[in-house]
Amino acid sequence: MNTRLFRSVLILLVIACPAVAQIKEQNVRAELSFLASDAMQGRGSGTVYERIAAEYIGSQFRQFGLEPGGDTDSAGIKSFVQQVALQSGATWNAIGVLRGSDPAGEAIMLSAHLDHLGVNEAATGDKIFNGADDDASGCVAVLELARTLAASKRPRRTIYFVCFGSEERGGFGSQYFIDHSPVPLTNIVADLTFEMLGRPDAKVAAGTLWLTGFERSTLGPELARQGAALVADPHPEQSFFRRSDNYPLALRGVIAHTISSFGLHTDYHRPSDEVSKIDFPFMTQSLNSLVKPIQWLANSKFRPAWLPGQAPTR
Numbered sequence: 001m002n003t004r005l006f007r008s009v010l011i012l013l014v015i016a017c018p019a020v021a022q023i024k025e026q027n028v029r030a031e032l033s034f035l036a037s038d039a040m041q042g043r044g045s046g047t048v049y050e051r052i053a054a055e056y057i058g059s060q061f062r063q064f065g066l067e068p069g070g071d072t073d074s075a076g077i078k079s080f081v082q083q084v085a086l087q088s089g090a091t092w093n094a095i096g097v098l099r100g101s102d103p104a105g106e107a108i109m110l111s112a113h114l115d116h117l118g119v120n121e122a123a124t125g126d127k128i129f130n131g132a133d134d135d136a137s138g139c140v141a142v143l144e145l146a147r148t149l150a151a152s153k154r155p156r157r158t159i160y161f162v163c164f165g166s167e168e169r170g171g172f173g174s175q176y177f178i179d180h181s182p183v184p185l186t187n188i189v190a191d192l193t194f195e196m197l198g199r200p201d202a203k204v205a206a207g208t209l210w211l212t213g214f215e216r217s218t219l220g221p222e223l224a225r226q227g228a229a230l231v232a233d234p235h236p237e238q239s240f241f242r243r244s245d246n247y248p249l250a251l252r253g254v255i256a257h258t259i260s261s262f263g264l265h266t267d268y269h270r271p272s273d274e275v276s277k278i279d280f281p282f283m284t285q286s287l288n289s290l291v292k293p294i295q296w297l298a299n300s301k302f303r304p305a306w307l308p309g310q311a312p313t314r
């Protein structure tokens with residue numbers, strides 16, 4: 001092939017191959033600003049505000065073209081919200097499904113928690129725990145990955161997008177989901193839980209997220225090899241691997257880790273965890289680094305595994 005022809009073919013190839021869809025900062029900002037607004041009263045676990053958060057997230061999932069994974073009503077219509085009865089009251093999960101083509105039913109799961117600490121009426125000054133970073137940021141990560149992945153070619157593995165209720169009060173939403181999983185847990189080849197990634201962590205390189213339990217399995221290193229801006233958790237003394245919704249799944253054998261950039265900021269579990277503190281360009285850029293690696297994971301035959309002696313036992 002002569003140089004001129006080669007160049008034309010190259011240009012045609014570039015035009016023909018659609019670029020990987022990108023997460024837009026305006027969408028990150030829109031969803032996060034709603035979830036962490038004062039109107040949502042801190043999305044207290046088991047409150048009507050947590051339920052509204054679940055309905056909102058489910059409504060977005062519907063807009064993105066996902067299948068509903070929640071309850072079926074008396075008319076036989078399936079919704080995106082799953083109500084979970086608790087000892088007193090209830091909690092709500094939001095579940096959307098991007099159905100894959102794999103006849104064996106392999107799946108991956110992307111998750112976060114939609115509840116936070118609500119309102120402290122006894123506090124002086126700001127009483128609302130907005131939870132912009134914890135964990136509106138994680139819900140927005142799940143939402144925007146859903147939007148982007150649903151807009152691309154149908155994956156081989158089914159992807160479950162799940163936002164859990166009542167994490168802050170004891171992980172009730174995720175526990176129920178695990179005990180009543182819509183897919184056998186052995187079919188879930190990986191779970192990525194998203195927690196507090198709205199602000200950069202000064203302990204890692206700029207634009208980078210970290211993965212809890214990075215050294216325990218082959219998942220983190222492989223995602224990093226595929227281009228994810230993902231490194232090991234720089235705060236091992238905090239035991240973050242055991243402190244989120246990934247952990248009960250990991251205890252059941254699922255390769256499950258949490259992605260975060262929590263730099264131990266002092267707004268943690270305080271009313272000052274506000275939208276104004278979120279670094280939207282950072283959040284958008286670092287999430288965008290995950291799009292291609294997650295697409296790869298959803299389409300590859302790669303099955304992550306615990307390294308010898310690294311599966312959690314209790």
Ligand SMILES: [Zn+2]
Nearest residue numbers: 113134135195
């Ligand atoms: Zn959290």
